[in-house]
Amino acid sequence: MTWDLSFITEEDFTKHVQDTIEKYGDKLKSFDVQRFNKNIIDPVKLIFDKTVYQADWKETISNEIFRQRDKSNNNDIGYFHQRIFQYIDKCHVPDNGTEGGWDVIYKNPEGIILPDGSCVHTVYVEMKNKHNTMNSSAAGKTFIKMQNQLLKDDDCACFLVEAIAKKSQNIKWETTVDGQRVGHKLIRRVSIDKFYELVTGQEDAFFKLCMVLPTVIQKVVDNNGNNLVPHDTVYDELRLAASNVEDKDMIMEIAIFMLGFSTYNGFSKLAKQ
Structure with missing residues (x-):
């Protein structure tokens, strides 16, 4: 890549991108069910989202994880700017x-x-x-x-x-x-x-900066290897948690309901099984 920004060196720009990514901090950590449900998921909303948007459960859970990560990313991008x-x-x-x-x-x-x-x-x-x-x-x-x-x-x-x-x-x-x-x-x-x-x-x-930004971000991520790549286990954990559900077509629905309703009438019986 030919460096086309005269107002900042490639070295300084790369360092700044690296520093911005490091600001993501805990948001780069992988999600398990406990972290996923830290603030208690709304099961009804997730099931509406999954069905109305015609998504599968992996995609729906991935989108929710992305939403949770994204809530606090604006401050990190403010740091970049x-x-x-x-x-x-x-x-x-x-x-x-x-x-x-x-x-x-x-x-x-x-x-x-x-x-x-x-x-x-x-x-x-x-x-x-x-x-x-x-x-x-x-x-x-x-x-x-x-x-x-x-x-x-x-x-x-x-x-x-x-x-x-x-x-x-x-x-x-x-x-x-x-x-x-x-x-x-x-x-x-x-x-x-x-x-x-x-x-x-x-x-x-600013246009020139935006044109080189994707390449520099990718280079920084590649140089950091798997350290910046989360390995989320929420979907697999939820399927395992509801594996004893008799209606196999409802495995994920029951697992999602249990995230928010495990102590509610009716659901508490499932939790004891």
Whole structure:
């Protein structure tokens, strides 16, 4: 693979992908029945899902395991989007909770030109994975934080950078604070491609990063061998647990019901068999 990213080295990018995968931590561990049912599965939902989506039990259980793993993965991907800027020139990623709690700080002594022609020398960034992850209260608090930063530093702008924005944009951010619609030209809502363009000077920088990402992730996974490949045993354990069920067509259904209903009337008798 020819390395086509001038704003980050292949070595640094590979290390960052490796660090992001390591953040998955416990989510890479294999699932057995005990872990699968840690928060008690809803058997009725699983049976509806399996039947309505015309899936088999292996697929249904695999999907549920994926859902459980996926619930906490957004923070790990947030780490990827934020921490990569530590490798990009003129960007700084503060430790969590320090330096005002900003996710990224971009300083350019030559000046940073905004779409309306304004010129500042520092951009303070609050980064979000997706455009709809803040409720109105959180949005209001973030806007006030940015207002306060402008009061302390009149040579800066503040960006709300969204990895998954509604569209590519770098616009004045308008939101509601205490029931009033507010906005400021130096407080901006920016899609991540536009932020990459600003800090690298390359219009398609984020596109190029995305184009090499699958290959680098695969390389990191391959280099780690089976250490990153979970070996889930839930399906086999459930079949074994219900192997004494007389109606062989109901083996998996009974096993799923027992995950949530083993102490309920009727089901408790099956549990004792």
